[in-house]
Amino acid sequence: MLENDFTLLEKANRYGTPMYVYDGDALKEHYEHITSWLHQTAEVFFSFKSNGNVSIASLLRSFGAGIEVASEGELFMAIKAGYSPQQIIFSGPGKQKEEIDTAVQHEIYCIIAESKEELTYIAESAKRQDKQVSVGIRINPESIESRAKIKMGGVPSPFGIDESKLNDVFDLFQKYDHSLLFKGIHMYLGTQVLDETSLLSSFEYTLNTAVRIKNEYGRTCQMVDLGGGFGIPYFQHETPLHAERLFQHVADLIRSYETELEFPRFIIEMGRFLLAECGVYLTTIQYVKESKGQPFLIADGGMHHHQAMTFRGRLLRNNYPMRLIKHSSNTADVVKQSIVGPLCTPEDLIGRQVELPQGEVGDLLCIEKSGAYGLSYSPTLFLGHSSPLELLLFEGNDYVVRDRGTPEDLLLKQNRSFFRQRRGEDETDRASTRND
């Protein structure tokens, strides 16, 4: 549906912009394809960090997905979204003690421990709560060939426990035998990987590690979390993964290990790959201006809603995938135009010299591949604009899954005791805050 410009124009007219639109039907189809190619060898766990909308999480749950959370807040929302404890795993290198206590209390499927210190604290928390808690360990491998853009393993890293320290880890499991149940292992080599061979070799490494743990330590994994890292092509030089072939190969790979590993639960994590292409960000051109011979389109949405589409943090200053949807049926020549958001900062650059049909006020700009790492990844408070609406299209219905924000939202948590205390001291202050 997100390919249908007429639909998007109609939604923009009905709900206003800026807005995120998610295609729940496309998501369902995509999810079902992936799981059919995996052929029941592995379960898909949604990485909540990629999109913090609780309705999206709920939709994925209804398709059968599990969920990977990385904070107490995400755990809270996962439960709100209807996930049962057995469908939740909790990872993250800096879990706070209160977060661990909460996860232990909820008896989730598995806490992924990322350090020996954390493992010790989990054991203490379990003991205090008189529970035996299921724990997986995240392993930072000895060395692995990885073509991941952002490496999260195989190098010195805050993530996971060095493979060379497995001895110490299993000593701890031994020591806290009554409190800790060894559930299995988790490895995650990097994100935004577009190379099938890299992905498969990292999964194979993980599977071999599970075998080695069984053989060397006599510990059988009930769960092997292969991580994820499946990339999405955003820019021209990037080639998409061949998903069908890839997941069939993943299934073959898993099958070749499952007997030896005694049929554990295999988990694959997915955020970006699942959602990115099922969502768009829509913003309307508010002003068209020319400066020193160059055309600029000024949109009503920007980096405060969708930081990833701007150039911040990217070394390669490519334009994000986007298209312009004309609000009238007039034809327009394709010209190079720069597009900015409303923020009073040069960082709010949506596209630089993008080739698009000549823009007019009222045209709709559709930022594609925005279903993941969109709103949740953005500095929503910056410059005090209202947060965008989020719309989910599913089975012929429209669901507003996040209401548009208002200026009043900015006062959330702003404790104003300072005002009240000073009111008596300052006449002007009193007059101006009378309506607080």
Place this chain on the structure above:
Amino acid sequence: MLENDFTLLEKANRYGTPMYVYDGDALKEHYEHITSWLHQTAEVFFSFKSNGNVSIASLLRSFGAGIEVASEGELFMAIKAGYSPQQIIFSGPGKQKEEIDTAVQHEIYCIIAESKEELTYIAESAKRQDKQVSVGIRINPESIESRAKIKMGGVPSPFGIDESKLNDVFDLFQKYDHSLLFKGIHMYLGTQVLDETSLLSSFEYTLNTAVRIKNEYGRTCQMVDLGGGFGIPYFQHETPLHAERLFQHVADLIRSYETELEFPRFIIEMGRFLLAECGVYLTTIQYVKESKGQPFLIADGGMHHHQAMTFRGRLLRNNYPMRLIKHSSNTADVVKQSIVGPLCTPEDLIGRQVELPQGEVGDLLCIEKSGAYGLSYSPTLFLGHSSPLELLLFEGNDYVVRDRGTPEDLLLKQNRSFFRQRRGEDETDRASTRND
């Protein structure tokens, strides 16, 4: 006070971390120095975008500052903070029509128009509301030598109106004579400027432009907004501005123009320069681990609260200014350590191989120069951690000016009609959302 480690440890113990701490007394002293050096030639306007806390804005108002807002949300908060309309200017390249209507309605001191299209819309809004509205114009200069790190003028830009188009601008003021009152001009050449000569030459350019407008167009500025751009040294290779000399030179420069310009209101905008060094971000070391021979400290705060301290968006991967405050009196050797936040992403890197006393669990990490572009600039929703507390120290009192967030805050604006509608269709869903 922020230099006093004992005070910071005590505040961290009392209020918990992560937390922003602002020193209101240092801010007052800093503000009073600046205004004394300016010698009443110019007024300081606080750039609200640099810190969205309404109590900080209120404090600055009590010192005598005006305020520059860049959205309806900021306008709303400025009024909440007690600013009178005559102390408010509104700038920004993408003002929405509703935002302009609100600014017109509040009769603020000046709307800064950034395009001819906007000027036209302001006139229409004023006409509709039967008001005459004060408008300044932001000018993008013909050419100017600038050593600003981030250029916002003198190049093709979405900001302001090209100087070459002033004819058209004054034609519009003529045309909408009853609705628009020409208040003056605004120029802003760039941000984070650490070179006095660049700053002074850009201010001089602005003043000369005001003279030219008087001579060529017969239009007298009642206001000349010189912009800002005063930089702060964050990294070792940067040298601070000599503030006393600089502002005295600014005062001299203004004095040399004020008679010719018929004594307009001169405005200087300031966000970073005013606040950056009056605030710190405090986070506690939660875990200390070693990976492949390298030590890592894992803190309870990170990029979701303070994106600017991480490396995102910076080409030079220097470490932000920071110090480690030991929680015990043990002495510790200085070693190279990497420090990360709790987020499950390699982007949450606070410092890479920073030379600091060897960290232990419980030590306090103080991120300096964090009073501006801290919380407001950060992706607070990312990974679902709670938002930090903000503490203002002023005249011997502690004021919690933002309460610590809770997981429940994540549901703000999350419309859950999708759940309700599906409840009847899905038994599992019903069971799991019973407590909604």
